[in-house]
Amino acid sequence: MGWFKQLMGLEAPKAKTEAQWTANETLPVSGPLGLAMGKGVMFDSTLRLLLDEKTTVVIPDAQQIWSTGTIDLGQSTWLSRYYMNDEDYWLQVHTTGDIVGQVESVILFNYLSYVTLGSEAELRRLAGPQSLIGLPTYTHNGVEYTREWGTENGQTELVALSEQLRNPDESYSIEHRSMLYARETGLTERREFLLFSVEEDAEGTVSLSTSLGMSLYTTDLSII
Secondary structure, X not given: OOHHHHHHOOOOOOOOOHHHXXXXXXXXXXXXXXXXXXXXXXXXXXXXXXHOOOOOOOOXXXXXXXXXXXXXXXXXXXXXXXXXXXXXXXXXXXXXXXXXXXXXXXXEXXXXXXXXXXXHHHHHHHHOOOOOOOOOEXXXXXXXEEEOOOOOOOOOOOEEEEEEEEOOOOXXXXXXXXXXXXXXXXXXXXXXXXXXXXXXXXXXXXXXXXXXXXXXXXXXXXXX
């Protein structure tokens, strides 16, 4: 077991090829809202004006979905993730009942940073006990966000998530330890999110990604 799994308490992820996936391991061809690998996504042209000065999240031009990810949260609750050809953007759809069931939320994320971690010391400094990630509040670029996960008064543990991914070339899994923060924007049911995720892929590469997201209505996007 490597230093990442020792520190974070994870089992080693098991790489799987397309042929190794079984019918019980659901990687849907078409997901909620008709989102799927190869599909195009267009965003409402009024969003940029609406969100101006409310958030620094960038609303992109039309995008094509390059790869898809599925996270089974248990109790018939799912996260479906869609990674765009422009690698700065990805969508997350939270559903209940079934992967293509009731849509609970849609969030457009912008990647802010992606850093490969080479040691336990670096992980502790950037995302572990020596970092600010996991505290009840987090300030990014002068903006304060409130922790969404965990009830501790002090630093809480990152949340373990296992994501099954597919792109045109392969299927594989990534293990995450994540923490989500949020703030109100002053717009009805539109919150801004700050997501940190320590990730390990099947080859053992450990990284820390930071993403900034904005709540969307289902009517804010069109699938083409």
